[in-house]
Amino acid sequence: MSTSHMQTNRQLLQLIKLRNGFIALQLLVVLLAEFWFEYSLSYISLKLIIAAELVINLGLFYYYKGNRNAQSIEFLLQVSLDILTLTLLLYFANGATNPFVSLLLLPVAIAAVTLPKPWLLFVTFMALAAYSTLLFTLDHHQMHVIDMQQHFIGMWLTFVLSALVVVLIVASLAQAMRQQERLVSQLREEQLRQEQLVALGTTAAQFAHQMATPLATANLLTEELELEYSSTLLTQLKEQLGLCSKRLQDFRVMSEELKQNSKRQIPLGQLFSQIQQEIQLNFSDVKVRYQLDSNEQLAVYSDTTLFPALLNLVQNAVQASKQNNSQQIEVSSQIENQQLTLTIRDFGIGLSEQTLLDLGSTVVKSEQGFGMGVLLSHATLGRLGAQFRLYNHSEVGAVVEVIMKLVKLS
Template identity: 70%
Template sequence: MPIPHLQTNRHLLLLIKLRYGFIFLQLLVVLLAEYWFEYNLPYLTLKLIIAIELAVNMVLFYCYRGNRNAREGEYLFQVLLDILLLTILLYFAKGATNPFVSLLLIPVAIAAVTLSRRLLILVSFAALAAYSVLFFSIDSHQMHMVDMQQHFLGMWVNFVLSACVVVLVVASLAQAMRNQERFVSKLREEQLRQEQLVALGTTAAQFAHQLATPLATANLLTEELEFESSEADPLLTQLKEQLHLCSRRLQDFREMSEEVKLNSKRLIPMPELLAKLQQEVQLNFADIDVEYSIPSLENLAVRADTTLLPALLNLIQNAVQSSKRNDCQQIQIQCRLDNSAQTKQFVLTIRDFGAGLPEESLLELGATLVESEQGFGMGVLLSHATLERLGAQLRLYNHTETGAVAEILMELVILQ
């Protein structure tokens, strides 16, 4: 897998452990060449290089033991170290004429699956440079003996072609695997979120269904009390208004569910949407000082359904609660047009004056349920899912001064 900017060192530690086996094989080959085949080589120098390589690897193993973070540059250092040590070892073992010179392809293959494309090209050039140094260091007598020049040149060309194959094929396969893993991971996260939304939707539907009967009974009792009362009771009138509001909300929920089920969308004029939004804010948050900044949006509309307004109200409610927790009775709602995109966009920002959002939950908030002192982020999750279904974007970030900002971007339609 590719190494991100920062992650645990388990892959790096695996490379260091594998290098122990590679060092053992190097020592075994040197001993076989000395005592079995009796080649004429500087064995003391070769054993000294292997001992240095072992010592360096032991130091690296000590540094990276346990669980710590490792950057991509550290993986690059490991691969280049392998190329350097192997090149030095081959240099004293007849250089490019050594049949094990193709082992320089192993660091290139490792880089193809662990490093970015830019660093992979750097490692490939380093391996090619190492082979070229070994090739041009061949003794002239060996080069012309039995006309071996063409053979050695052919080996060099073969190494170049092999390196290109490793870079192109292995890197392409690694990139395809990375893309597939990201796709599967994204599908898994989306499935988890959909399961959470289905569970929340099922629970809400059950509560709405169970609420219908006692609400109808309460309406009947209120009408009987009003009929039996000889005088107009202001408390009874207020209770009747609240029950009527609950009945209307329940009816809105049923209509909303029907629209979601049929996936029916319509053009909602921006002045109508913003007027309803201000009306609902004034009705539900009468004790909050709301600072509006709304430009003229005539002849503009958004393609959405009735779930858009509740999604916006959820975000406004979160902003109100955040400001109240910080002993502030103020929020800001600003609208503007974004003409920098290819299509005209409507940008709605909702700013609170609370303590802001924790940095560790900014990326997860809205994508899944996030437990915190204030709740589980259920309102933001539902709003994010609704806006995403409507083709809108939700951005959450902390304000530079104080509080948090929820920014909604929606594509506008120009009415004829």
């Protein structure tokens, strides 16, 4: 639920505490009217209403004192309670002739800040109905004999205009402030994520630089051992060291392209072929079901960081399947409306709801291999303008979708 529809109980508790002060003020006004000004009012009814309001408010205070979230409907009930109690107090205190009748605007103002627009309109109509009821239930003697009919109707029109001002201006300002707060929150989260990615990138660059010398030494030692001993194991070791050297070289090329911000068209056939080759090379023990819809006339406009990001997702899918004693994954694609949807499905145990929310935005500890790889892939795909979706399959496992725009190959 979005923040515009969910408020913390701290805000609601603050409203309840303010109502306690307002109840004390109501009691003070009633006592002054009874003993100081000696007005002729129904004081028993007024005191009973104030007592009932105090009991209800104390009950609400203890109810919301715990650590829980309050939804917008609960704010609606609060302001509706205020309108009801104010209307009852005013009814037993000369109705619309009471100068405190303008206090009915307070619940409207509170609703403008805390409630969505449809419920704000409901509260506004409720306050207008309350004022209208107080006006039309006035004694005819008060309306005609004292000749105050035009004055009371003018007060009612002023209240209507004031309520419209609150709805149109205060509600708009409150909505703009909420949007600004959401934007600031999003920018803060994005900044924290970018700082985390910069730290990861710096660490990776330092690690790659430090690995260059020992890797070159290992290659030389392997070549010398091959001269003295002929072994299949040495040959396999040399192949793996060569693969590490190639990865290190690819990392350097990638770094240079990132510095120059150079992008190029990558034909779909080339992209799919490279994915299949790398999967066969790195995960030869895994059964992969391909459903790749290639088009020789289309390409993705990207740089060299795209393929490592996709390979990270494939690796995570393989690890998730193996955690569930499965040796298979699915890689499929769909082309529609000049968009490529690349889908990678694993056959693992699936992901919890909280993990689905956190993956891609922060590093998540997981036995399935998710976390840092997904974070880096998500950041890379976002930088390239691709969309990233992650959800659980209806049968078993999790599904990653990468949606990229396609261009005609030139």
